[in-house]
Amino acid sequence: MANHDHVHDHGHDHTHGEGSTVVALGIVSLGLSSFAVDREGQCEAGMPCTFGVEKVNHESAGVPTEAWVENELGEPLCEPVKGDGHDKHWHFKVMAATSGAMKFVLRMDSETESISLCPGVAPRNGGIVTPVRPSGFLELKLHDDLGDLELWLYNSEQQPMDIAADTKISATFASHQGASIELKPRNAELNEDEDGTPNMRNGKTNYFIFPGDTGADAEWLKGETWRGLVKFEFEVDQAAYDCDTFVLVPHSHL
Numbered sequence: 397m398a399n400h401d402h403v404h405d406h407g408h409d410h411t412h413g414e415g416s417t418v419v420a421l422g423i424v425s426l427g428l429s430s431f432a433v434d435r436e437g438q439c440e441a442g443m444p445c446t447f448g449v450e451k452v453n454h455e456s457a458g459v460p461t462e463a464w465v466e467n468e469l470g471e472p473l474c475e476p477v478k479g480d481g482h483d484k485h486w487h488f489k490v491m492a493a494t495s496g497a498m499k500f501v502l503r504m505d506s507e508t509e510s511i512s513l514c515p516g517v518a519p520r521n522g523g524i525v526t527p528v529r530p531s532g533f534l535e536l537k538l539h540d541d542l543g544d545l546e547l548w549l550y551n552s553e554q555q556p557m558d559i560a561a562d563t564k565i566s567a568t569f570a571s572h573q574g575a576s577i578e579l580k581p582r583n584a585e586l587n588e589d590e591d592g593t594p595n596m597r598n599g600k601t602n603y604f605i606f607p608g609d610t611g612a613d614a615e616w617l618k619g620e621t622w623r624g625l626v627k628f629e630f631e632v633d634q635a636a637y638d639c640d641t642f643v644l645v646p647h648s649h650l
Contacts, residue, residue: 416519416650420526420642421511424449426504429458432625432643434524439465439497439513444489447500450643451484452570452625462503463488466510467496476503521548521589522647528639532557534628540646543617546590547579547628549602558600559632561587565604570641571624572616579604622646 417437424431432450439445449460462476473493479486488502499510512527519525523537523546533554537546547565549557565579581587586594587601595603607614627641 416522416524416647418519418524418650419514419517420524420640421500421514422527422640422642423452424502424509424511426460426502426507426509427456427458429453429456429504431460431502432641433500433502433511434643435500435513438515438518439490439492439500441492441495444491445497447488447490448643449479449481449486449488449502452641454484458504459483460486460488460502460504463490464501465490465492465497465513466499466501467494468498470499472501473497517554519650520550520554521546522650523548524642524644524650526639526642528628528637530635530637532637534639536626536628536644538617538622538644538646540618540620540622540648543607543614543622545577545579545606545617547604549604556595556597556602558597558602559630561596561599561601563630563632565628565630567606567626567628569624569626571626575616577606577612579606580608580610581605582608620646620648 418434420434424433430453432452434448436446464476465473474490477488477490479488500513501508501510519535521535523535525533525535528534531552533550535548551557561581567577569575581601582605587596587603588594589603595601624644625641626644627639629638
């Protein structure tokens with residue numbers, strides 16, 4: 397993993413964790429239980445691929461029992477594997493026998509549900525990528541030293557999805573009593589990221605941060621062991637965009 401240390405304009409050191417491979421795939425619902433699923437790396441033939449599965453509704457007692465991957469025809473590409481974990485988080489390590497894995501399948505007792513692998517999708521800035529509805533992706537990166545967040549928006553080809561700079565992008569943290577924040581551009585001129593790369597194009601951008609110079613409290617987002625559940629909502633040209641709840645940890649732990 398190549399790490400690039402630089403000094404953020406707030407005067408603190410950040411390690412740009414470019415080696416992240418985590419893609420939050422979305423929510424799988426089985427019975428009364430809901431599970432956030434992510435994958436680490438691509439699911440390629442003959443290569444191990446680890447999936448994280450975390451229960452997001454803790455009032456349910458359901459436990460996932462097995463998982464595997466399938467191609468687009470619904471044909472299994474590996475034997476079912478059991479998860480390694482505890483009462484709310486499990487890891488399933490699978491190895492597809494052939495190429496063409498398209499879906500992750502989770503079983504709880506006799507019930508199964510699948511979710512797209514988002515094949516080929518990967519983080520570009522050391523954060524966590526997740527699909528957004530109706531199309532596209534977002535990448536979120538948490539820096540644990542000051543509790544600041546960076547967010548990039550991409551279209552379905554993972555190219556920058558530029559939207560109006562004054563768009564309100566809200567994040568809600570179910571893990572922290574429903575705390576809500578708003579992400580905004582760093583500034584209205586160049587809107588540089590933490591490497592100094594401009595992200596403002598004709599009054600539009602795909603890059604938003606928190607807290608920036610808003611003065612909002614970010615103390616509760618600090619800490620190397622911070623862990624939470626977050627989802628995003630915003631509107632573009634009167635069309636609503638959102639994503640499934642996913643697990644967020646600091647980029648230094650990815």
